[in-house]
Amino acid sequence: MTTPEDQRNKTASMPDLEQLGKERPHTFSGLWPEEFYISGSNILLPTLIKELDIPAASTIWPTTALSLAVTSTLLIFGRLIDMYGGYIIYNAGVIWLMISSILCGVSRTWLSLVVCRALQGLALGALLPSGMMILGSTYRPGPRKNLVFSIYGTCAVLGFFAGYFVSGICDQYFSWRWYFFIGAILSAIMAVPSLLYIPRDYAEKRELGIRMDWVGFCLSISGATLFVFAIADSSYAPRGWRTPYVPVLFAIGITLLGVMTYLEAWVIRNPLIPGDIFRVKFMTPLILALLCLYGSLGIFLLYGVL
Numbered sequence: 001m002t003t004p005e006d007q008r009n010k011t012a013s014m015p016d017l018e019q020l021g022k023e024r025p026h027t028f029s030g031l032w033p034e035e036f037y038i039s040g041s042n043i044l045l046p047t048l049i050k051e052l053d054i055p056a057a058s059t060i061w062p063t064t065a066l067s068l069a070v071t072s073t074l075l076i077f078g079r080l081i082d083m084y085g086g087y088i089i090y091n092a093g094v095i096w097l098m099i100s101s102i103l104c105g106v107s108r109t110w111l112s113l114v115v116c117r118a119l120q121g122l123a124l125g126a127l128l129p130s131g132m133m134i135l136g137s138t139y140r141p142g143p144r145k146n147l148v149f150s151i152y153g154t155c156a157v158l159g160f161f162a163g164y165f166v167s168g169i170c171d172q173y174f175s176w177r178w179y180f181f182i183g184a185i186l187s188a189i190m191a192v193p194s195l196l197y198i199p200r201d202y203a204e205k206r207e208l209g210i211r212m213d214w215v216g217f218c219l220s221i222s223g224a225t226l227f228v229f230a231i232a233d234s235s236y237a238p239r240g241w242r243t244p245y246v247p248v249l250f251a252i253g254i255t256l257l258g259v260m261t262y263l264e265a266w267v268i269r270n271p272l273i274p275g276d277i278f279r280v281k282f283m284t285p286l287i288l289a290l291l292c293l294y295g296s297l298g299i300f301l302l303y304g305v306l
Contacts, residue, residue, distance in 0.1 A: 033097055033127060033159065033190075036183060037066060037120060040163030044176045051176070052110040057236040061114045064232045069121025070128070072224040075272040076217055078129045082210045085201035086134040091194055093126030098187035105180035134198060216272040219260035227253030 041063050048054060048062050081089050100119035107113040135152060139145035170179040230250035237243035264271035278284055 033124060033183070033187065036159040036163040036166075036186075037124070038063070038160075038163065040167030040179055040183075041066070041117070043164060043167040044171055044179060047171050047176050048110070048113070052107075052113060054110040057233075058110065058114075060232055060236065062110070062117055064228075065114045065117040066121040066124070068225065068228050068232070069118045070125045071228055072221045073122060073125035074129060075220050077126045079210070079212055079217075079272055080126075081130050081133050081205075082208070083205060083212065085205040086130040086137070087198050087200045088202055089126050090130035090134060090198060091191065093123045093130065094187055094191045094194055097123035097127065098184045098191065101180045101184035101187060105177040105184065137201075138199070211270060213264075213268055213270050213272050215268060216260060216264055219256050219263070220272065223253050223256030223260055225253070226250070227257060229253075 045059070045063060049059050054062070077089060077093075097120060100116055100123055103116040104113060104120065107116055131152070135148060139148055166182055167176075167179045170176060170182070226249045230246050230253060234241050234243075234246045234250075237246050241247060264273055265275045
């Protein structure tokens, strides 16, 4: 039997939804690192090619390695967030971004820099979906939530131009290494409020019993990696697309992604991408438009400085 005292305690322990909708989010800073490390690294690319003696066939990889890692792991981190909560994944991403940025700054060879850039991509792959999840679960639908996500999107613009500014200053007056060290310092500053104030949701998520889709895990990483690698490396292969390994890797990547699409849509019970998401009105053309937008943007950013 529930007593009035129990009811009052239960009410006091429940989160105030209206208050949650008015709180200032602590993940606005989660979007700027991606744009910061994409735009700034393109500015530094000519200097990196010269100082680290990067071969002509590998000049794209200091920038492409990060994007490749992000692309290959976004869905995986999305599922990990469903399993373990946004608090753990977001803060792990922030801390890993700080560590990998330091490793980039102390890299002595171009190969080690490329590896460390890929490690940065893993951190950003964790930050992007976890930041969206935390904001989405904190704010109720309405004008304030729309405003919050608008500000969140604006942080990408700020990070983009901050990357240009910081990399240009470091390249001109200091060293390209300081670009990564400054990024590590900013990541450390970002970690403090995220560790202290982001709601802890581990226990709540574990009660849901969500499991990893291991088939989608393997197919998404291998398919996306081979697909992006073939396209990126085709311009610098000895004979372009006629180089045997380029079309082979491209075909394997396309095949793996096609198999993944079929299995995720009709076979697997807990797919990484629920099929009903594409039933939302205008979702498919929106995704295609974003693909064209960001695909062309990446081309302009890379080849504008080469």
